[in-house]
Amino acid sequence: MRNGQIQQWCRFHHGRRSLGYAALILFGILLSVWFHLLGPMLTLAQTSTGSVTTNEAAPFNQPGFYPIQQNLPADLYRPTGEWVGRLILPRVEQFQQLQEAKQETDWAWFEVYHAPTANRALVGKIVRLGWSRDPRVQNYVKAGTRDVRFTPDVKRSMATGRIHPLRLDGRNQVGPLQSLAGFRPQDDVTVVLAGDITVEGNGAVTPPPPSIQSPTLRVSREPLLETGRYVALVQFVAAIVPPTGYNLPAQCPGGEPCASEFFRVRHYNPKTKRFDGVEAVLRVPQQPPDSNGVFFSTPRDLEKSPVGKAGWYVYGAQDKNGMFTVQALKPRSLFQLVPTDVVLGRSKALEYIRYQNWADTPPRKGTTQSVLVTERGVQPNAAIAAWQAGFNKNTPISSHALVIHLFGARGGQGKLGELGPLGTYTGHFAYGLAEVVRDQFTQEPQFDITYVQIYANNNPGIMSGVNTWANYMGNLQRGKMGTHPVSDILVKLDTISNSHFETFVLKSEPLKACALNFMNGRMGIPAIDSCSK
Structure with missing residues (x-):
């Protein structure tokens, strides 16, 4: 396989029950913007x-x-978020001191890059980032907290160049925030804080080194992994x-x-x-x-x-x-709600999804394509209009979709290649979330895609967790856009409305179990594979 990019959307209805799902495929064929040969x-x-x-x-x-x-x-x-900053792993003695004094379950330092107007004084300062005291949040954190002990297998893996959270080895009670902060050898993880943020404490805010008396930002959701401040x-x-x-x-x-x-x-x-x-x-x-x-x-x-x-x-x-x-x-064209191609009719739609999606990738190297796939035998313009209307693109209320993410091998030979026996490759699968939002520059409706990655330890330092498209795909240092063929399918289920989308996707028990495995994977701790059951 080689690399590049494609988009695709589809709608299907089976029998009496309307499943109407829309899919956007971002299909990689090695963008020539990155590599010619x-x-x-x-x-x-x-x-x-x-x-x-x-x-x-x-x-x-x-x-x-x-x-x-x-x-x-x-x-x-524009800032990449309202609360944006860099995670810094606290020293063991700092964590233990707060654990004893304030019963703090899991926290990390947070160097503030951006903050809301009311908290602008915190920009450039280092504060503590901790979890909400809500019992439900604390139960979630507790379930994802582990002691970290590297095995000989992990050390052998490190010798091959894979990045493991070496700074966490030997620590007790490592939770989600510490696992994010300590994943890489240096404190270089940029995040956007999501959900409701509570500022707690009136301690003096000083430049580094930080003090445990510093104010605390409390969150109830895992931070979003991002690249760049602007x-x-x-x-x-x-x-x-x-x-x-x-x-x-x-x-x-x-x-x-x-x-x-x-x-x-x-x-x-x-x-x-x-x-x-x-x-x-x-x-x-x-x-x-x-x-x-x-x-x-x-x-x-x-x-x-x-x-x-x-x-x-x-x-x-x-x-x-x-x-x-x-x-x-991030290429703008890839996220606009305007397809470059339309596939009409049930048989043609199924054929495209089953056989054409991953076919003939080398000739498409360096290109992007948007394909709306629908079983309805209508005119292309009518299909596009109907599909866009399903996302409420003319309202300020955004719509959502489930993302199904796949990528293949980059090819190559020897140490530089990724192909296995008989030219096969294990690939990678993950879910994500898509939201139709109004672009802050153009005011046009666009897809905003985030990935919920379960990712093994690797050489580039790609992290498990909730990744923005720019961080996981577009990052110049370790993103997939320049090296791998990628297929992202956005599935819009008619049965999932905006009002309960978050409840359906983020609060379901199976995905909670998977989320715990995300945390364990970041820390290099074996976990029960409940995501595959």
């Missing part, structure tokens, strides 16, 4: 360095590369020569010299609804190869990609020189 890319990664090192060490992958104080135009760059909607115009003080990257996929990381872009103009707004220069850094020698992304020919005709959402922050540095990319 898979072979040369992998070969260069292998031969250009004597000992392949992890890309974690790159300066632009370090939290300290981006100052807390940012100076970005508020109308062009997001903007731009169109890439042209690559430019690196500004003074910056150089071309030393390593890259493809031939030398490496492509420039700097681009002239135009911002989206909400008045004209075109990309004729403010021009700017930003950086899309060339990521070094990972520990397997694989480049996860490259800026080469980004401005030429057909995927970007409708613009790109760029996620990131300014470096110390004020240069906006992109940490994740």
